[in-house]
Amino acid sequence: MLKKTPLILLIGTLSAAYSLSCPATTQVSQAELLAVGCFSCHGHEGVGAKRIPKLSKLSKQDISESLYGFKSGEERSTIMERHAKAYTDKEIALLAEYFANLKNK
Ligand code: HEC
Numbered sequence: 455m456l457k458k459t460p461l462i463l464l465i466g467t468l469s470a471a472y473s474l475s476c477p478a479t480t481q482v483s484q485a486e487l488l489a490v491g492c493f494s495c496h497g498h499e500g501v502g503a504k505r506i507p508k509l510s511k512l513s514k515q516d517i518s519e520s521l522y523g524f525k526s527g528e529e530r531s532t533i534m535e536r537h538a539k540a541y542t543d544k545e546i547a548l549l550a551e552y553f554a555n556l557k558n559k
Pocket residue numbers: 488489491492493494495496505506507508509512516517518520521530531532533534535537549550
């Protein structure tokens with residue numbers, strides 16, 4: 455029983471070290487998780503399609519102002535009012551930052 459302890463400790467230490475050294479690409483940010491809900495229309499690169507606006511060319515401020523406008527109903531929309539109502543202020547800020555920071559301007 456006692457002889458097995460160091461081996462168990464070694465395995466535990468190695469697996470902890472491995473999980474710490476995992477590449478960051480396996481971690482998904484909260485912003486990315488939220489943005490998945492927008493990809494079906496705006497595309498995963500924020501480029502849109504046909505009449506769906508391109509988000510990646512907008513600034514963070516433009517995106518958040520539009521989302522607040524849709525949420526309050528001040529900005530007319532066909533579908534965005536329903537989406538925007540689902541997000542908190544913090545989530546709107548994360549979404550605006552995410553799409554504004556996409557590279558394809
Ligand atoms: C079902 C398709 C659909 C989904 C899903 C969707 N959008 Fe939209 N989005 C649109 C359409 C269509 C418009 C144009 C306004 C309208 O008619 O609702 C728009 C407009 C916008 C605009 C204004 C762009 C501009 O040029 O003024 C922003 C910002 C936006 N969407 C952000 C988002 C975000 C962020 C999400 C995810 C939370 C999202 N949209 C999800 C279809 C969608």
